[in-house]
Amino acid sequence: LTRALVTGGRGFVGRQIVAALAAHGFEVAATTSSKPDPLITGARWFTVDLMDPAATRQVLRDWQPEILVHAAWDTTHGSFWTSEANYDWVSASLNLIRSFTAEGGRRFVGVGSCAEYDWNAGTCFEASTPLQPWHCYGDCKATVFRLSSRFAADRGISFAWARIFLVYGPHEGEARLVPSVVRGLLRGETVKVSLGTQIRDVMHVADAGEAIATLAAGDVVGPVNIGTGEQVSLADVVGLIGTLTGHSDLIAYGALPLRPDDPPVLVPHVTRLRHEVGYRPRHSLQTGLADAIAWWQQKQHDNAQIGD
Amino acid sequence: LTRALVTGGRGFVGRQIVAALAAHGFEVAATTSSKPDPLITGARWFTVDLMDPAATRQVLRDWQPEILVHAAWDTTHGSFWTSEANYDWVSASLNLIRSFTAEGGRRFVGVGSCAEYDWNAGTCFEASTPLQPWHCYGDCKATVFRLSSRFAADRGISFAWARIFLVYGPHEGEARLVPSVVRGLLRGETVKVSLGTQIRDVMHVADAGEAIATLAAGDVVGPVNIGTGEQVSLADVVGLIGTLTGHSDLIAYGALPLRPDDPPVLVPHVTRLRHEVGYRPRHSLQTGLADAIAWWQQKQHDNAQIGD
Numbered sequence: 001l002t003r004a005l006v007t008g009g010r011g012f013v014g015r016q017i018v019a020a021l022a023a024h025g026f027e028v029a030a031t032t033s034s035k036p037d038p039l040i041t042g043a044r045w046f047t048v049d050l051m052d053p054a055a056t057r058q059v060l061r062d063w064q065p066e067i068l069v070h071a072a073w074d075t076t077h078g079s080f081w082t083s084e085a086n087y088d089w090v091s092a093s094l095n096l097i098r099s100f101t102a103e104g105g106r107r108f109v110g111v112g113s114c115a116e117y118d119w120n121a122g123t124c125f126e127a128s129t130p131l132q133p134w135h136c137y138g139d140c141k142a143t144v145f146r147l148s149s150r151f152a153a154d155r156g157i158s159f160a161w162a163r164i165f166l167v168y169g170p171h172e173g174e175a176r177l178v179p180s181v182v183r184g185l186l187r188g189e190t191v192k193v194s195l196g197t198q199i200r201d202v203m204h205v206a207d208a209g210e211a212i213a214t215l216a217a218g219d220v221v222g223p224v225n226i227g228t229g230e231q232v233s234l235a236d237v238v239g240l241i242g243t244l245t246g247h248s249d250l251i252a253y254g255a256l257p258l259r260p261d262d263p264p265v266l267v268p269h270v271t272r273l274r275h276e277v278g279y280r281p282r283h284s285l286q287t288g289l290a291d292a293i294a295w296w297q298q299k300q301h302d303n304a305q306i307g308d
Numbered sequence: 309l310t311r312a313l314v315t316g317g318r319g320f321v322g323r324q325i326v327a328a329l330a331a332h333g334f335e336v337a338a339t340t341s342s343k344p345d346p347l348i349t350g351a352r353w354f355t356v357d358l359m360d361p362a363a364t365r366q367v368l369r370d371w372q373p374e375i376l377v378h379a380a381w382d383t384t385h386g387s388f389w390t391s392e393a394n395y396d397w398v399s400a401s402l403n404l405i406r407s408f409t410a411e412g413g414r415r416f417v418g419v420g421s422c423a424e425y426d427w428n429a430g431t432c433f434e435a436s437t438p439l440q441p442w443h444c445y446g447d448c449k450a451t452v453f454r455l456s457s458r459f460a461a462d463r464g465i466s467f468a469w470a471r472i473f474l475v476y477g478p479h480e481g482e483a484r485l486v487p488s489v490v491r492g493l494l495r496g497e498t499v500k501v502s503l504g505t506q507i508r509d510v511m512h513v514a515d516a517g518e519a520i521a522t523l524a525a526g527d528v529v530g531p532v533n534i535g536t537g538e539q540v541s542l543a544d545v546v547g548l549i550g551t552l553t554g555h556s557d558l559i560a561y562g563a564l565p566l567r568p569d570d571p572p573v574l575v576p577h578v579t580r581l582r583h584e585v586g587y588r589p590r591h592s593l594q595t596g597l598a599d600a601i602a603w604w605q606q607k608q609h610d611n612a613q614i615g616d
Contacts, residue, residue: 082462084406087455091399098392139458143451147395150447154390 001027004216005065007050007096008072010037012171013111013164016209017069017216018043024217029063031072050092053099060103068100069216071111073141077173081115086140093144097151107158108148109216112223114165116142119263126163126223126272134261145223161223162212165268169205169288170295178202178289181238182296185247192255196235199265201227204288207281214279225268228281240289309335312524313373315358315404316380318345320479321419321472324517325377325524326351332525337371339380358400361407368411376408377524379419381449385481389423394448401452405459415466416456417524420531422473424450427571434471434531434580442569453531469531470520473576477513477596478603486510486597489546490604493555500563504543507573509535512596515589522587533576536589548597 004021008014009030015037021028022042029044030036036045046059050072070093074085097108115138116131117124131142145161152159168178177193184191203211203226211226235253242248273279283291312329316322317338323345329336330350337352338344344353354367358380378401382393405416423446424439425432439454441447453469460467476486485501492499511519511534519534543561550556581587591599 084459087402087406087459090402090455094395094398098395136458136462139455143455147398147447147451150444151392151395154444 001025002067003027003029003063003065004067004069005060005063006030006043006069006071008032008070009040009043009045010034011071011075012173013167013205013208013212014071015040015171016206017071017212020210020213021069021216024213026067026217029065031059033072050096051088053095056092056096057099057103060099060105064103065100066106067109067216068096068105068107069109069111069212070096073111075173077175081135081137083136086136090140090143094147094151097148101151101155101157105157107160107216108152109160109162109212110144110148111212112145112161112163113138113141114163114266114268116145116163119266122263122265123267123269124163124225125269126225149222158219158221160215160221162215163223163225163268164208165225165227165266166200166202167205167208168202169292172205172292177234178237178241178292179296181241181251182245182293183300185241185245185250186293186297186300188247188250190250190252192252193238194234194256194258195254196233196238197258197264198234198262199231199267200234201229201231201267202237202285203228203281204283204291207283207288210282211273211277211279215277218277220272220276224272224277225270226273227268227270229270229274230285231267232285237285237289240285241293244286244290244293309333310375311335311337311371311373312375312377313368313371314338314351314377314379316340317348317351317353318342319379319383320481321475321513321516321520322379323348323479324514325379325520328518328521329377329524332521334375334525337373339367341380358404359396361403364400364404365407365411368407368413372411373408374414375417375524376404376413376415377417377419377520378404381419383481385483389443389445391444394444398448398451402455402459405456409459409463409465413465415468415524416460417468417470417520418452418456419520420453420469420471421446421449422471422574422576424453424471427574430571430573431575431577432471432533433577434533457530466527466529468523468529470523471531471533471576472516473533473535473574474508474510475513475516476510477600480513480600485542486545486549486600487604489549489559490553490601491608493549493553493558494601494605494608496555496558498558498560500560501546502542502564502566503562504541504546505566505572506542506570507539507575508542509537509539509575510545510593511536511589512591512599515591515596518590519581519585519587523585526585528580528584532580532585533578534581535576535578537578537582538593539575540593545593545597548593549601552594552598552601
């Protein structure tokens, strides 16, 4: 069995990568800064602060992973775009790939973001769209991409970089678009949204995790956009949630302004993912949103049971 | 008096910045990882390892500089282009600007390099030449430029970035071009050089230090190339050393190959330095090289006196 390590294994995307790597037949360990999640089975857990170089090195020394998927980062909703923690993650990420390589690691896969690209581009191509981030978060992710690429090439380890676009699904932060619409409608409340004219590629997080695990299991190198290849407007997404919950009437389109820093079109070119990595998503937008709605329904039910 | 701090104050360039800031009327302190240099007067010294965030913070807390010139970096001849220490300097530099800002600092001036530019460009313009470094060193310098620019803009501090090209003069590493030619000729040895067809902008290090101090004392922001604006071939430089030492006959042109990673033309556009910062160098190539030769002569004399 090949040993893999996933950083940020409790995270929204990280937990899906852990599950998908286990399904791929890897011997998986995951790091968390808090404590193991009993819901995620099939992985060994390491509780470690990745800001601590010595402690991080010890985890790599103990587990000796051949493959490392680095999904940990600060993603606190509302603050992560501009947070100073982004700079700490640059240092922590550089330390991580150096320690991984020093301990004999073979392949490093980083989790990047559409925020690395110049959002004026509309459709983002790995090979040609400039890395001209609009926010600190994207700048720091692009920095780790650049310097880790360089480091890996110099040291002869295999390196790939998964750029995630818009993902949704179980365990998503409640303040984000899909959960806030789903939860509001399930409660029978009016939900205020913008006109929703923004064109996006929205992917179920389990598919994103599986795409990254497939990338990690193979030998494709360099940046790879992670997306479905389907372009939808956010109004389509919100409308479909309305249909699936039977509460279309509760959606107030245009009640919120469009954000000035929200680009009209932000979608990936997915040729590399489809034809080089060979991955296609399992969920359509309809089945994916239905799954997310079912998960939030179950969560509301569980919380009601325990009096929350 | 305005308080300034120079990191790497014992370094080849750093020591000139210290002297020039003192001449500008600043109250200057300098950091070194080793020990104060008794030859550099007019500055208070802090011995500190900039890789240690707490110790670095304490220096800033004690000195409370308004202006910080960050000249420290690993520049070990032969290894610094590819050294892993470059990554450590990324983390240390980000830590430095954050601590400086947290302690109330007002203006941060970083020392960058022509190595940040795409060397296919020939003539490098601050505003338009792509930052596409050929080596790890340039990648890491460009990273600190990008992320520090972002940080400074977000936090409202003034930020400038001095990109040095080819500098020479007192205290230069002995293995570098000018010292190795000067020292060989002064000893009466045959000196092997390449054909020297490379076109460069070579600047006396005291002028580079003064240019950076002038930049730091003013309010110009963003990247500023540091150079003379004169283009010369390295054969011209070597030839002039031959003339000035009276040993032109000892120079073996073409005895060494041109390095494949050495670009044929690498010079700065210096409009910003001349017209925005308002700095022009004091030395011509002739007076600058004469000064360097005199310094190496004195050094050989001093070493002979103490039996070295």
